Amino acid sequence: MTVDRYGVMGYPVAHSRSPVIHRLFAQQTGQELQYELLRVAPEKLEEAIRQFQRTGGKGLNITVPHKRAVFRLVDHLSERASTAGAVNTLSFRDNEIYGDNTDGIGLLRDLVVNLGLQLEGANILILGAGGATRGIVGPLLEMQPRNLCIANRTLQRADDLVERFASHGPVSACSFDAVPVAEPYGLVINATSAIHGGEVPPYPEAAISSQTTCYDLSYSLHPTPFVQWAQEHGAARAVMGWGMLVEQAAESFHIWRGVRPDTKPVLKQISITA
Numbered sequence: 001m002t003v004d005r006y007g008v009m010g011y012p013v014a015h016s017r018s019p020v021i022h023r024l025f026a027q028q029t030g031q032e033l034q035y036e037l038l039r040v041a042p043e044k045l046e047e048a049i050r051q052f053q054r055t056g057g058k059g060l061n062i063t064v065p066h067k068r069a070v071f072r073l074v075d076h077l078s079e080r081a082s083t084a085g086a087v088n089t090l091s092f093r094d095n096e097i098y099g100d101n102t103d104g105i106g107l108l109r110d111l112v113v114n115l116g117l118q119l120e121g122a123n124i125l126i127l128g129a130g131g132a133t134r135g136i137v138g139p140l141l142e143m144q145p146r147n148l149c150i151a152n153r154t155l156q157r158a159d160d161l162v163e164r165f166a167s168h169g170p171v172s173a174c175s176f177d178a179v180p181v182a183e184p185y186g187l188v189i190n191a192t193s194a195i196h197g198g199e200v201p202p203y204p205e206a207a208i209s210s211q212t213t214c215y216d217l218s219y220s221l222h223p224t225p226f227v228q229w230a231q232e233h234g235a236a237r238a239v240m241g242w243g244m245l246v247e248q249a250a251e252s253f254h255i256w257r258g259v260r261p262d263t264k265p266v267l268k269q270i271s272i273t274a
């Protein structure tokens with residue numbers, strides 16, 4: 001019997017814990033599958049995806065920096081992937097490619113269900129305007145925050161997202177040195193990939209207070225630079241993105257296998273033994 005094949009494609013990808021998470025989900029739900037780590041450079045992306053499809057692969061997670069590029073390769077887009085303009089989950093069925101985006105629902109499940117945050121009426125700041133931000137802005141705006149500001153190194157990318165999401169709710173853009181700080185933020189999300197260079201995005205200290213939850217989409221066995229920075233500057237809470245990682249993976253697993261795993265034991269195991 002051949003085992004269904006899945007994987008994660010990224011560049012870099014060695015840090016990804018997705019293979020471990022999907023193995024734990026498979027054990028927990030009694031599913032037989034194989035999940036590979038696939039390091040693919042941007043210029044090889046299309047070829048690698050087509051080859052995975054040709055050789056019988058069933059599904060892929062797509063990570064940094066390919067989430068936008070893969071958008072144009074899919075035959076069918078879910079509504080949330082279409083709204084985001086970015087794809088993190090591919091399914092291969094009947095010779096066609098289906099694209100979805102589970103980042104937003106993954107983050108919301110962690111913030112609202114696991115961490116118990118109240119997002120309605122909140123003042124939210126997102127640092128970064130890449131593929132991950134595209135996936136989370138729509139779902140965050142659905143929670144009816146008071147304001148959602150996107151700050152990015154390249155201002156044009158943040159502006160593009162504001163244009164894309166303006167009809168979904170109160171969203172604005174700025175560069176890091178122009179983050180509005182008249183009122184502190186209830187939630188500051190680091191969605192940059194600055195961790196790969198060991199950096200913290202340069203944003204004003206006044207953006208956080210003892211009421212602020214700082215959430216780093218990046219994760220590590222030790223506190224990330226952003227989490228350390230937030231702790232040192234008096235944030236109420238500073239959390240790494242392990243919960244989002246496990247929740248978005250659970251949503252992908254559900255899309256592929258039709259079974260929803262219990263995320264709690266996997267989150268507990270992965271964040272201490274990854």
Ligand code: NDP
Binds near residue numbers: 064152197
């Ligand atoms: P992209 O490559 O699409 O975007 C990267 C973003 O980071 C851009 O906004 C870029 O700015 C910014 N950036 C990169 N380096 C720096 C730096 N040194 N200083 C300031 N800004 C910088 O990546 P993704 O959006 O896909 O992912 C972002 C991060 O989120 C990654 O670390 C990824 O691992 C993590 N992630 C975690 C998930 C989870 O489940 N926990 C899910 C999805 C992502 P510019 O536009 O100027 O280049």
